[in-house]
Amino acid sequence: xxxxxxxxxxxxxxxxxxxxxxxxxxxxxxxxxxxxxxxxxxxxxxxxxxxxxxxxxxxxxxxxxxxxxxxxxxxxxxxxxxxxxxxxxxxxxxxxxxxxxxxxxxxxxxxxxxxxxxxxxxxxxxxxxxxxxxxxxxxxxxxxxxxxxxxxxxxxxxxxxxxxxxxxxxxxxxxxxxxxxxxxxxxxxxxxxxxxxxxxxxxxxxxxxxxxxxxxxxxxxxxxxxxxxxxxxxxxxxxxxxxxxxxxxxxxx
Numbered sequence: 001x002x003x004x005x006x007x008x009x010x011x012x013x014x015x016x017x018x019x020x021x022x023x024x025x026x027x028x029x030x031x032x033x034x035x036x037x038x039x040x041x042x043x044x045x046x047x048x049x050x051x052x053x054x055x056x057x058x059x060x061x062x063x064x065x066x067x068x069x070x071x072x073x074x075x076x077x078x079x080x081x082x083x084x085x086x087x088x089x090x091x092x093x094x095x096x097x098x099x100x101x102x103x104x105x106x107x108x109x110x111x112x113x114x115x116x117x118x119x120x121x122x123x124x125x126x127x128x129x130x131x132x133x134x135x136x137x138x139x140x141x142x143x144x145x146x147x148x149x150x151x152x153x154x155x156x157x158x159x160x161x162x163x164x165x166x167x168x169x170x171x172x173x174x175x176x177x178x179x180x181x182x183x184x185x186x187x188x189x190x191x192x193x194x195x196x197x198x199x200x201x202x203x204x205x206x207x208x209x210x211x212x213x214x215x216x217x218x219x220x221x222x223x224x225x226x227x228x229x230x231x232x233x234x235x236x237x238x239x240x241x242x243x244x245x246x247x248x249x250x251x252x253x
Contacts, residue, residue: 003124005099084154
C-alpha cells in the first residue's frame, strides 16, 4: 500500500474486493470538494482530471495485468521509479494525484508550523502503518517505505531538475584574489556581498558562488590553496537556474 488514497484503496481492495480505481475516485470526492472551497478552482480541476484518468486506467488494466509474483523488492524499486516519474510530470504541471497532498494542504491551514512535505509523509505513514496490520506482517510496510523513498527521490529529481548543486559562502581577507581565480580557473561567476563582522565591527565582503556538485571539491581546494584561514559555508541547493546551469523556464500567458 504505497501511502495516500491509492494505499487506502489498495487495502480496501484486499479486504473486500472493491476495484482500486473506483475507490480512489470515491475517497477523493469529498477531498476535491474541500479543495475547491479552500485551495482554489484551477488546482482542483487539474487534480480531478489526473485523479479520474489514473483511476480509470488502473481499473481498465486490472483484468489484463496480473499481480507480479516475483521478488517484492523489485516491485518496490521499479514501481517507485515509475510512480516517481509520473508524479514528477504531474507536479510540474501544477496538479496532484489528490489524496494525501490535498489532506496535507488542508492540514497546513491549521498547522502552519509543520512543512507540507512532513504532513504528506505523516499521512502516508499512517496508511503504511495500517497496511502492516491489514496484511498481517511488517514486511509489506517496509517494502512500501522503500517504494515511497524511491518515488519521492525520482520526483524531486524531475521537479527540481538535474542541476542541483552547491552554494558556497566564502569569508576571506583575499576576497578579490579568490574571486578572480574562481572566475579564471572555473569559469564561474562570483557575487560579492557587503557584510559587517559582529565581533570585530569591521567591514568585509563575502563571496557567493554556485557550482555543480562535481565541481565542489575543485572549488574548495582552490580557496584553501589561496587562503588556508578562509571560512567557508557549503549549502546544498535543490536547483540552480540561469547562465551556466539549467535555463530559466519560459513563462506562458
